[in-house]
Amino acid sequence: MTEVTTRLVEASDGLQIAVHEQGPAEAETVVLVHGYPDNHTVWDGVAAVLAERFHVVAYDVRGIGESGVPDSTAGYRLPQLSADFRAVIDAVSPDAPVHVAAHDWGSIQTWESVTDPALGSRIATYVSISGPDLGMATTWLRERAHLGSSLRQLAHSWYVFAFQLPLLPEAMVRSGLLARFVGGGPRPTKDQVNGVELYRANFIGKVISPSPRPTDVPVLVLAPRGDVYVTVPLQTEAPRAYASSLVTQVIDGGHWVVAEEPELVAGEIAAFIEKEGSR
Structure with a gap:
């Protein structure tokens, strides 16, 4: 197992982002971005496998883990999250583009950068897992041709609407109800509460004005076939009109496949990097 080092990177608004690195510093850089309600450790298994060949970077998204906490909901908006991503890659790989893999909310926010x-020239490849771009997803959900799939996805996403309400999500966290719903290992209460702001800061605006970008x-x-939060059709179909070089693959596993099947996920990431690097 390779040694993990941690440093703080200053974001554009002065917040400190905790960045964790392992693997050979001279190798190509792979950046791993976690989702909600996780921190960077959800990638530990994947990172350990990839670090045998790559310089692997995993950071705590603002408000989470060892990173600083914004003083308002506005501090969690997508443009700021993208600025954080840029600050991280400029620090860890200033002279070369990076490969990126992201999960859940990490994937949603990374689409903003991709x-x-x-930022296009700074990103060599992107692997998205269980987190579609909000603009692409909203546009896809609105299309009449996808009505049945859209209704199924909305049923899966009931919690998104609950998270817009005041006090209720925080009460769900502190009562332990959210942990029972989400599953997985224990997570710090602070991370769960702060992460709700990601939903409040971004969803309504994207529903009103999706504005997806290519x-x-x-x-x-x-796309994990057993994902109970994000359906396979949404993950694989929503980006088709916007990503000019898109590969979609359904894999075995549930929503937290990155933690449950790290060797599978790491293998897919490495294979995609190899394939694109050989072009």
Whole structure:
């Protein structure tokens, strides 16, 4: 097992982002972005496998883990999350583009960077797992041709609407109800409460004005067939009109496949990097 080092990177608004690195520093860099209600440790198994060949970076999203906490909901908006991502990659790989893999909310926020023309040259490949771009997803859900799939996805996503309410999500966290619903290992109460702000800061705006953007970054969507929160059709179909170099693959596993099947996920990430690198 390789040694993990941690440093703090200053975001554009002065917040400190905790960045955890392992693997050979001279190798290509792979950045791993976690979702809700996790922190960077959800990637531990994947990171350990990838670190045999790559410089692996996993960071705690703002408000979570060892990173700083914004003082308002506005501090969790997608443009700021993308700015955090840029600060991290500029610190860990200033002279070369990075490969990125992201899960759940980490994937949602990373689409913001992948579709930003200013960041396109800084991202070599992108692997998205269980987290579609909000603009692409909203547009897909609105299309009449997808009515049946849309209704099934909305049924899976009831918690998104609950998270818009005041006090209720925090009460769910502190009562332990959210942990029973989500499953997995124990997570710090602070992380669970702060992470709710991701939903409050971003969903309503994207529902009202989706404005999906295209990207030429090579994208691999890994869609776990047993995901109870994000359906396979949404993950694989929503980006088709926007990602010019898109590969979709259905894999065995549930929503937390990154923690439950790390060797499978790491293998898919490495294979995609190899394939795109050989072009």
